[in-house]
Amino acid sequence: MCRYWRAAVTLQYSLLGEPLIRARDVSGGQPIKYNLPRLFVALAHDEVRDFPALRPHQRHPWHAFLVQLAAMALHRAGQDQSFASEQAWRDALLALTPEHPDGAPWCLIAPHDKPAFMQAPVPDGRTSDWKNILYTPDELDMLVTSKNHDLKAARMRQAEPDDWLMGLISLQTQEGFLGAGNYGISRMNGGFANRPALGVVPKGYWGRRWQRDVAALLNHRAEIAEHIGLRVQNGIQLLWLPAWTGDDSLAFSSLDPFYIEICRRIRLILLGGSRSIGAIAKGSKAARVEAEERKGITGDAWMPVDTAAGKALTITSKGFDYQLAAELVFGNKFQRPSAQILDVTDGTEGVVVLAQGITRGQGKTEGYHERRIPVSPKVRMLLMQKPSDLSATIAGERIDAISKIRSVLWTAMATLFDQGAVKDRFSDSAKNKANEFIRSFEQAEDARFFDELNAEIESDDPGGARLQWLLSMADRAEVVLRNAFITGPQSSEQRYRAQSAALSRLHGGLRSDKTLPTLANYYRHLTANKENAHEPV
Template structure:
């Protein structure tokens, strides 16, 4: 078997240009030059769940090459980038480590060498003879038809295989016996989240920013994580792996790019690519006890629990997003705001795939806008006020949700109030939950815009009050929309609707629910009474 499909020499990576959207093809060195000049708009082969692994790969690889070359700025030419990337694989000057296809006893791109090169007894990791398409190779999100149909890419191109390899090897978790996950997640059923600052600029500006931040923080990662400043293993796929041993975490470079599965691409006689794989006896990197705390530049760490963020099926809802913004999680390098990031159009981009035991909870992505005042708070590390305002709003939405739950439950139960401590029947819970979901989704979409409005306001107390009043109005609309699904017969209908509205409005006027609203309504009533007093 000869070396084929070199990422260093052949234009295998499709990208659309910023100007005009024309599709061009780059080698890996050529792509880095284009990114440095901010010429790339997007990548046709890139699927949504692959966005963060691809960005992280490009940033970590470029930062590793630049550090090894003793530079803090990107190279200007393709030959310079090629030499720098080859310098990362000194034991393989033929470039095998950058080829999609190579003899099995040599490294190939994101594929560890097989000792002795013997793969005759390998089965595919999907328990087939071969894997025929890149989406079959990709991580669970596509392999089990949860979010995307599997094995659809019959006309795949070479960069489809490349993206699938990066996705599998750098964000997959445990999948049963012999199928271990990556080190950069909390447990085999965790997630590899990607949280960082972006602006309205293109891929290139974000890539350049994150490369610069990684180089500036390298020594910090080394010191905190106990990794190697010089001579560490950076490209984990270079090391032979028979599946029986693990690499010690302490031997790694701080920018290491890992692999978690024993995979090899192969070429049939008619030049069709397929993949084979086999299990391992242990995970590639021995880091289970670290709970995903690896110095990953995009992974928030739960400060109290001392573990990496794991995304649930709820994704980056307003509650988690507020926690990421306001202090429950330590901010990864990419999420730190710097003066050089500019003042306008900043957004926190949060991405990741929710996983579980043998299943996926889907791909999740959210953009959290950062106002100029919030930006200043982050730079000055004075976020206590922001945290308190965000916590108040999360708690207020939860209180309004509870009020709405009690009111709609009263409606569907023919006007009866549920006894305290007594659980509602399952069918009733399901009906009520559908309306609560509408409420939460609506509040979720406006949460940060309205939080920023309060932060920027010269009268924040009044801005908060107006938000509470508008939220109460929106909740009442949802309650009234539920009338059509409530009792419909004569007197029973009127009794149920009246009882539900009475409970809703009564709860809002209780100082045990939302005191600010209760005080407003109390004052409103007092003002009306004064206005009607005889002169």
């Protein structure tokens, strides 16, 4: 088995000096490598298209890290505009770690009694009892990869330094509780919760969003500090700077409003005396931050807060389905985080609300979820008015309409699978089969929900747009039912009876005033017009 090198450790892999961060530019996707200061200059000019080392579940942690770090550096320097040069950014970042002029806190590898990037100092530098050795960055990464659920672990054998960088940030800023000694972050509602994120994304690339979110943090800094109970001045900013024995926690009230946290005792190492990176880990007896009573309300710029329940949002395995997404964007249940608040500088075209998050469970993951919610010009105008009752009302009515048609379709499906029996109590087998087919209908409506919603709000004839949507949804429901015929009864007599009864249930339900009066009224007039057309002159 490969062992790690225990000789004297020197500073290596400096994010301030070495071009360790792989990216591609916006002009032709050409590869380019950045150090951190130079990356900030490129982001300020919106020159970065993407980061090859970045995996989907790491996108928000990386974005949040870049925003929080830039915002605290600018605030410390008394600036509200991005620095123009690489040297200015380097000086500003070093100013965040004045007790370490050698730049150790910005190096992936440093002596263990010193802070290294995202790695708290070990008292006396002794790690001889740190037995857990990790050989790949995906082993280091959070639960979603380390337990072989969504991605296979320990496969990144030819890893680059920025693979370790992304894995380290992912672990330290979005991991939860994973058994004794493995505590989670403060910015979520409990150890088995998650850190979802919502924010406005204007038209552009990585840098455009980075710029607007840095400005949002700076604009809301005093408000965050006052409402959340954090320090306006002299708060702890980078939580990997103070030494950590593993026995104690930092007081939440001692932190800066933009604090970047760590949750695990990790040290990156060199394997076998080479420049190949590995990691060692050791558990702790306490969380890094004493914030359990906060329930995830920490001033996180991307975290919605359930105001009535007094806790941060936690997403389920459904992710950001149309019901939750509509509530988050248009409703009043959640307090919008600062990054989700629209600004006039966001422009009017191509604006979306981006929702991201990993659903965590006890010892498992239930998927990475990401949704882009388009914001049309009129919707943008309504959202900038407080409150936006019109858009919330329309969204609520549409959710109700989908629910009602879904209910009618489900009854028709259950009728089909119960061989056309006319009853309201169905067999378990019929109900289970109906549930399977109904998912395809709801998933399709989910996918088009916000495009159709925007179309109604933007329309000069919103009533007509609503009716056309209801009619097309009714047609789609019938298509789903007919597609289920192949799974229903197959003997000739039973097939005819089951299919006929199912269609009758669907059409009767759609034409009932108890379902959707607007739809029922349309069908009633349509029938009357057809009858009048056939009356003898």
